[in-house]
Amino acid sequence: MxxxxxxxxxxxxxxxxxxxxxxxxxxxxxxxxxxxxxxxxxxxxxxxxxxxxxxxxxxxxxxxxxxxxxxxxxxxxxxxxxxxxxxxxxxxxxxxxxxxxxxxxxxxxxxxxxxxxxxxxxxxxxxxxxxxxxxxxxxxxxxxxxxxxxxxxxxxxxxxxxxxxxxxxxxxxxxxxxxxxxxxxxxxxxxxxxxxxxxxxxxxxxxxxxxxxxxxxxxxxxxxxxxxxxxxxxxxxxxxxxxxxxxxxxxxxxxxxxxxxxxxxxxxxxxxxxxxxxxxxxxxxxxxxxxxxxxxxxxxYHTIVPAEKEHLLLGSIPREATLLAHLQRSFPNVLDVHLSVGGVGRYHLFVKIRKAHEGQPKNVICAAFGAHYDIKQVIVVDDDVDVHEPQQVEWAVATRFQADRDLVVIPGAQGSVLDPSTTVGQHFADGEAPPTHLQGLSAKMGLDATRPVVYHEHVFTKVRIPGEAEIELANEVRVGVRINWQTGALQS
CATH class of the missing domain: 2.30.110.10 (Electron Transport, Fmn-binding Protein; Chain A)
Incomplete structure (x- = not known):
């Protein structure tokens, strides 16, 4: 209009x-x-x-x-x-x-x-x-x-x-x-x-x-x-x-x-x-x-260098907004999402939830796969994990995930036609694309990296020090001060 x-x-x-x-x-x-x-x-x-x-x-x-x-x-x-x-x-x-x-x-x-x-x-x-x-x-x-x-x-x-x-x-x-x-x-x-x-x-x-x-x-x-x-x-x-x-x-x-x-x-x-x-x-x-x-x-003239940050971010941020809206319609306790740069801003999705039911992360995983066919891997984490920090997500997988209990695998689903792993085993003449109905066949993997809703004492409580978030190092660290290593005295 x-x-x-x-x-x-x-x-x-x-x-x-x-x-x-x-x-x-x-x-x-x-x-x-x-x-x-x-x-x-x-x-x-x-x-x-x-x-x-x-x-x-x-x-x-x-x-x-x-x-x-x-x-x-x-x-x-x-x-x-x-x-x-x-x-x-x-x-x-x-x-x-x-x-x-x-x-x-x-x-x-x-x-x-x-x-x-x-x-x-x-x-x-x-x-x-x-x-x-x-x-x-x-x-x-x-x-x-x-x-x-x-x-x-x-x-x-x-x-x-x-x-x-x-x-x-x-x-x-x-x-x-x-x-x-x-x-x-x-x-x-x-x-x-x-x-x-x-x-x-x-x-x-x-x-x-x-x-x-x-x-x-x-x-x-x-x-x-x-x-x-x-x-x-x-x-x-x-x-x-x-x-x-x-x-x-x-x-x-x-x-x-x-x-x-x-x-x-x-x-x-x-x-x-x-x-x-x-x-x-x-x-x-x-x-x-x-x-x-x-x-x-x-x-x-503007050019985007392929596969670098400008390329990945321009594609990922609008998708994140759409995915968050899609998931929150069915799961209001979904708090944030992130398409990781390591997952080329398209294939790997991290989802933060405030978990209320043991089966909920798997439902969120299935809903995310249905939201966009490019998504290949979904990791669901708790609300004490920052999904924009890959090390925190990896920590959640390392300490809250067990493959025999928390892994979801969906074979033969529609995925990205630009993912080269989807073409393994397919052979066509030079310059000829696979038939449309065979392009981008992909397996999907979901990981429930959330802690139990109920657990004993502090076994799944994230370690923190009271007051650490409020510390301003600029107010604590002295500038221009040296130590006399013979006497231990401070010198300006």
Missing amino acids: LRKPDAMNKQTPTAAPFRDLREWLAHLESTGRLAVLREGVPLTHRLAAIAKKLDGRQAAFFPAAGGGTVPVVSGIMSQRSWIAEALGVSETGLLARFRQAAEKPLPCQEVSAAQAPCQQVVHLGADVLKLLPVPTHSEHDNGPYITAGLVIARNPVTGVQNVSINRIQVHSGTHMAILMLPRHLLAFYKEAESRQQALEVAVVIGVDPLTLLASQAIAPIDCDELEIAGALHGAPLPVVKCQTNGVHVPANSEIVIEGRLLPGVRELEGPFGEFPKYYSARERREVIEVDAITHRKQPI
């Missing part, structure tokens, strides 16, 4: 401070979290290698990347605390804030092309590789890939938009192969293809941090993630209609590639280093034909 341009001035100003990518980058720079690299860093491997070295410490800004005129930025959302900061909440309030926005999206605000920075420059029939600095990231990647492009398309039946991030291999200046997992974008494409029609799409590169995060929401098929972005901002998101098709894109974005997903056309794509930290196979994928590129004056 869109609001028309004449209603724009009646809306309250956005509550979020970062309206576009540039404002967020300026904030990172002002707080020492943006590294400016030397000019002309090569696009093949070198740029990604430098960005990976800075991962989680500083965002990387590459002026004149690859010897061109367009700078590249990476690692802009590579700490959980940065994402909470962009939302204006504490880390503990992050999931609640995202969940609130997902449940109460705001219709977008349509603006004219003259009001849209992303259409300041328009190239019809443009060449992607000549205009944009598209990097080649990992060692065996089959060429340059767009990794931070928001792919926006409209449902051919309802007209409602969907937003996702998909890997896109740039084959030539006007043709790009895309991986579409069995989700909403693929459903839209299959509907259009059944009618022998192309599916109009836009690939948006360089958006504000909240719109980037909203793109990863696990939402119903007829929920436009740009409306969730508006709710995160606290005001309708300004959008503009593309120059060559009917897709609406964020008006404040840096770069928009307009095109069509062609019916009946497939080209080989991959291998590509994906989020599980392995390469996905070379297979025949659907193809986007590029019709136009629009951008700001002096645009900035």
Whole structure:
């Protein structure tokens, strides 16, 4: 749903401070979290290698990347605390804030092309590789890939938009192969293809941090993630209609590639280093034909280094919010969830509960598996364990779990098609994918690492020292004092 341009001035100003990518980058720079690299860093491997070295410490800004005129930025959302900061909440309030926005999206605000920075420059029939600095990231990647492009398309039946991030291999200046997992974008494409029609799409590169995060929401098929972005901002998101098709894109974005997903056309794509930290196979994928590129004056290109923190966090936090909401509907005593970085932000889920019944953890495990097919392992812990601290979770497994009593195994379930362990034993011709009904077959494992509801004396009580949480070491430790080791006296 869109609001028309004449209603724009009646809306309250956005509550979020970062309206576009540039404002967020300026904030990172002002707080020492943006590294400016030397000019002309090569696009093949070198740029990604430098960005990976800075991962989680500083965002990387590459002026004149690859010897061109367009700078590249990476690692802009590579700490959980940065994402909470962009939302204006504490880390503990992050999931609640995202969940609130997902449940109460705001219709977008349509603006004219003259009001849209992303259409300041328009190239019809443009060449992607000549205009944009598209990097080649990992060692065996089959060429340059767009990794931070928001792919926006409209449902051919309802007209409602969907937003996702998909890997896109740039084959030539006007043709790009895309991986579409069995989700909403693929459903839209299959509907259009059944009618022998192309599916109009836009690939948006360089958006504000909240719109980037909203793109990863696990939402119903007829929920436009740009409306969730508006709710995160606290005001309708300004959008503009593309120059060559009917897709609406964020008006404040840096770069928009307009095109069509062609019916009946497939080209080989991959291998590509994906989020599980392995390469996905070379297979025949659907193809986007590029019709136009629009951008700001002096645009900035955003790339995500695959399998690093920015990639994993952007996928995991929206999923955590959705999973928490799903579990709490049936189990109000579920307190928190976390998709671990070690579990690539997708496969391993930690759940904190206030246990009331001995069988409840196993029910929670089953409910979590049903919430998203990517989840491969669930560990349920008590309310004295911080699920965001993997060492605490491992401690709970080490001291509260027995495999013959507390292990749940479900064989032959649907899992992630990008998990390479699911393809073991399957053999297909080069470039041929397994049939859809055989992709991602996975075993699920649940661990009940909770203590008994009733136990003898303090046998399962976590050791703590009274007052330890209130200690402020800055108030206790003396600075600038030395010890005379002959007399034991303190000296200033």
